[in-house]
Amino acid sequence: MIRECGRQGRAICQVVGERRQASLHCRRLNTASSALCSPSDDCLPDGAHTVIIGGGAVGCSIAYHLAKLGQEGVILLERSELTSGSTWHAAGLTALYHPTPNLKSLHYYSINLYSQLSRETGQEVSFHQPGSIRLATSPDRVDEFRFQMSRQGHKDAPQKLMTPEEIQEMCPILNTDIVLAGLFNPGDGHIDPYSLTQALATGARRNGAQLRVRAEVTGLQRRPQGGWDVHTKEGRVIRTLNVVNAAGFWAREVGSMAGLDLPLVPVEHQYIVTAPIPDVKRLKREIPVLRHLDGSFYLRQEREDCLVVGPYESPDTMKIREDWLTRGVPPGEGKSVSHRPHIWGVRGVTPIIRTDVTDGDSVHSAALEPEGFGKELFPSDVEKLSPHLDAAMELVPSLKTASVKSVVCGPITYTPDALPMVGPTLLPNMWLAVGFSYGIVHAGCFGRFLAEWLLTGEPPCEVIEVDPLRYGSWTDLPFTLAKVRESYGLNTAVTYPKEERFAGRPTRRVSGVYETLVQRGAHMGFQFGWEHPYWFAAAGGAADYCPSFYRTNWHEAVKREWELVMNNIGVIDLSPSAKFILSGADSFKFLQYVTANVIPPSEDVTRCRTVISHCLTSSGKVHSELTVTSLGEGRYLLVSGGSSELHDLRWLEDHARQGGYHVTLSNVTDSMGCLGVAGPRSAQLLDSLCEPGHFENFPFLSARKIVLGGVLVTALRISYTGELGWELYCDQQNLLKLYNRLMEAGQEHGAGDFGSYAMNVLRMEKGFRMWGSDMNKDTSLLEAGLGRFVKLNKGDFVGRTAVLQEKRQGLQRHLVTLAVNTDNVDPMGDESVHCAGKVGEMLE
Ligand SMILES: Cc1cc2nc3c(=O)[nH]c(=O)nc-3n(C[C@H](O)[C@H](O)[C@H](O)COP(=O)(O)OP(=O)(O)OC[C@H]3O[C@@H](n4cnc5c(N)ncnc54)[C@H](O)[C@@H]3O)c2cc1C
Incomplete structure (x- = not known):
């Protein structure tokens, strides 16, 4: 059967680069089908909503789910026959x-x-x-x-x-x-696996997707108006809004066609x-x-x-x-x-x-x-x-x-951690479904996951562990090879709570105080390429990693550090936090729209304010948590969790582009260091390094630029420990100097190091929520008990409608704090909690 292929001059959607609106727009207006070729045509269509590259189990599942969800203009291109990569010979x-x-x-x-x-x-x-x-x-x-x-x-x-x-x-x-x-x-x-893929392909075709074999993709070109040109070996070009790379062990090569260096x-x-x-x-x-x-x-x-x-x-x-x-x-x-x-x-x-x-x-x-x-x-x-x-x-x-x-x-x-990479990249409308080491069991669920994300602009549930942007430029080849060897080779090793793996570390992403902290007994953890201190050994002791299902060897160290912060002063390297500078004429307007709290204006450099504000998904779940500080002259410092750096950057960039805001986002995570100083005597210590009285008289949630011990810092009066404390941001190159000054002057105040394990205990006692575990894309701010951070009267913002609806309907779930009495084992998170016949889950 040959359908008309004549009207090939236009892409199905007028690509505007707005992932979500464009895809939904296409579905609603139903403009896709008529101009497309059928699978049996001998010409390739030149316009598509989504081109999937690769006809293995994963690619076919994505085609199946997109088509089943009603999306038209779905085309799968396979260089050989379906299942010609890893799929056909898998153990299933x-x-x-x-x-x-x-x-x-x-x-x-x-x-x-x-x-x-x-x-x-x-x-x-x-x-x-x-x-x-x-x-x-x-x-x-x-x-x-x-x-x-x-x-x-x-x-x-x-x-x-x-x-x-x-x-x-x-x-x-x-x-x-x-x-x-x-x-x-x-x-x-x-x-x-072969039959599974064929069944998914059958279902995809039945729902309108086109699956083309012997159609090798040889080039990918970003179109100036948005979307992509997909070049095939036969010299044809398909214009498409979205591209999904599902090319199995060729995915690295297909990625490089778009300028991506994928750690596969x-x-x-x-x-x-x-x-x-x-x-x-x-x-x-x-x-x-x-x-x-x-x-x-x-x-x-x-x-x-x-x-x-x-x-x-x-x-x-x-x-x-x-x-x-x-x-x-x-x-x-x-x-x-x-x-x-x-x-x-x-x-x-x-x-x-x-x-x-x-x-x-x-x-x-x-x-x-x-x-x-x-x-x-x-x-x-x-x-x-x-x-x-x-x-x-x-x-x-x-x-x-x-x-x-x-x-x-x-x-x-x-991939380095043996989990697939599924989701959008930083390139608009370029999606990945690659790196599957268990692609047979994962094809079904991640086909659905990616299809929903692509069509709605938001992932249907929280699976940040597969986000492609968990890897950054620090993920170089030596690191990737070392990690893959470790991940495959330790495939069946016992997985302990707070599991740590050491291959490929440290990467080049270390802060200015890294060496010093190691010498001072830090046990380093790994976060998004960074080494950051988990806990410190006692003087003369070793910071060995001895994991256990029972109480661990770091328990006493964490208690010591907790006491340090509660009674004196603790200093912690917070450099791995993601840091962005937002500037431009629309910076205030933009933040007001993409976050849920009221944003302080940023005109006056002498009146800098800090606020915690959350980015919500349109269904009201928590996409990110930002610490927003006005720096004056329309500039803001945005700080979020280290492990969500590119995940948050992508979201902010997407919304800035889609909304047409005049803003510039600079990622300063590497060049800007940060030390946290917390404890009842911290103001005294900090005052001893500058003109006295500055820190004794420093209102909560305000910020100042100050020269401290000869280093220019932006000091924020905020601390995740819940104690009196500051975050001190400075040039990464000056971080060691600042640290040394603090420790020298801190001797008489009883200052010492603390790590993120103690920080976590302190913030839990205070009831501070942690993005990722206590709230994420499965949890709303209201469920997390953070309704006070949502300002429904400030005007429209992303997620507002969903929050209003949630308020009307009432909550089904609540986050509560539990104290667990135990002497030889500590709860790690995700435990089931049984109470009067009901079951809840422990988050952290
Ligand atoms: C021996 C073995 C046993 C396994 N056992 C299991 C198991 O028991 N359970 C399990 O879950 N997983 C298992 N796996 C893993 C599983 O096979 C893979 O994870 C899965 O098949 C990956 O599917 P995919 O669709 O991502 O890639 P692939 O099956 O490799 O498909 C990629 C497709 O892309 C096409 N392609 C590549 N480049 C282009 C291009 N430029 N243009 C167009 N098309 C292109 C290829 O021809 C290929 O058909 C096993 C793997 C092996 C090797």
Whole structure:
């Protein structure tokens, strides 16, 4: 069928660069469909609402969800055939379990979607849900499971702690002598990734999306009027409002077409498929998917008589494809694939390679080194899996006599923290859905997540851990490589509360006092590329990292620092805070509109004021928390959390552009340092470094420019500790000088260092909320108990309508403070709180 392709001269939307309004506008006016080509046309359309690059599980899921949400003009471009990257050869595991709170609910969405997809699309997806058991073979691991159980009560997906006997009953082929406990997740299982992708593609097409194969994207050009020109290999150009990069292990290259340097690394991952095993054939029902965490492998049943074993090698033995980073992914071998893709060359094991490990309907073998990538695999290296296979044979003794039917070794794309990058970049209308190391289970939920964000301009829920802007220019190649090695290699390591990882640190992003603080016994934490002090060892002691599920070795240090601030003076390096200077004719008007509190005017340099003001989403949730200080002459200093630097910058820039405000935002996070000084004697100390009386007489929430100990500082009378205190901002180059002056003069006042762990205790006691945990894009200011920061009478601002509605309807949730009496374990956040049959959740 050929539809009319004639009216190609105009893009579907008049691109105005306003992501949200434009996308909704397109949906409402329904202007998209008529001028577009059908998938069967031999010409590509030249206008689109959204072009998705990549037809793997992720790209197809985005197309499916955009189309299902009613968006027209959705075009997916795939260079080869659908599933030609990592998807076709994945082991297909789908897990409800995830250690981080936000991701649990997303996994839940994927599993629910997959269980009804066959019905909806008519495409069988071979979804098996025998459940999964994570196995503990060490006491620490049992503690980890108990810790995870304590955080599950308020979630949709149930999980259960199992005894070895219960595990044995479910999995009669196991040697449970080595097993101490198991964490059972009903609903977990595995799916055929190829069929899943085809089902999503079918659903996408049915709802109007166009999926074009053999359409390689070769260039991306930003259009001056907004939106993008997408160039294909055939020399065609598609004008589109949005571009989504979902190009799997090519995503780094596709990103570079738009000038992005994405921290993505291809890692080799292998799994083994056994020949039929009689003990497995005798099983009465499919065994749950097993994860032997201390042995670092997963194991699942394949059909009625085989097993799949997939190990994660250690940081030392894993293999990264660094050559792909320097020279690019080699070109595919370009063969046409009419049905299922085939596998190239496996060396060293029985060379029987099936095209699809789930169905196993045809066999192909070859012993060739791959020339390029697309539908190929790496040569296998079973030798380096030996320690894991030994552990597998100990767990499942019948593996000892089983033969290997095939080995699949393919590229998985890793980010430094092993989580995907999903969302908008700082380039308007350029979106990412890349870096999926678990892209089969994540395809469903992140397809929906990205589609909603793209259509409404706001993420549907808080998953800041996958925001692409959690990485910045400090994420260079050495850091990325070191982190990927650590993340893959420690894939199954015990995850402790307040988990810290040390590879690739420090980055070049260190403050002027970093070396000094380390010498003074600081235990440094990592935040958005920065090293910042968590706590300080006592004189003569060591600031070692000894994580535990029980009370930790830093507990006493934090108590000491808490006492220091409560009784004397504490000094803390706050340089990692995000800092922006806002200037321009509309700066006041802009802040009034994009934040919820009343903003002080900024004309008079002698009357500088500070206010806490929140950026709300249009649904009234808390996007960001800003400390806004008027500096005079229309300028403002905006300070927000270190880990949300680019996340907040993007939001401010987007709103400035969309609203046509005449403002300039400069990111001064690196060049401006900050020290916090807090405690009852802090005014005395600060007065001793300048003309006396300045700090004794310094009203709360005001700001002054002062020379302090020879350093020009902007001093804000505010402290997150809740005690008397100041934040002192100065040139990063002068930070050490300022610190030394404070410590020299502070000796007689009993001044000392404190870290962010003590700061957190102090602010909790005061009841100060923390953005990210106590309030975020899932929580409103009213729910967080911060209604006094919303000024509904000041005129219109983003989120005002939603706050008014929330006030009318009343609150369903409240944040309250709990005191927990305990002597050997401390609450970490996300614990379930049971009270009179109801369940709440602990935030921090
Ligand atoms: C051996 C192995 C086992 C795995 N097991 C699991 C598992 O059990 N569970 C799980 O959740 N995950 C698993 N994974 C990971 C999973 O396979 C990936 O996370 C997932 O397939 C990524 O999907 P994607 O759509 O992001 O990328 P891909 O599947 O790689 O798709 C990207 C697509 O983009 C296309 N493309 C690239 N460049 C262009 C261009 N310029 N123009 C047009 N098209 C382009 C490619 O041809 C490709 O089809 C496994 C991976 C491996 C290697």
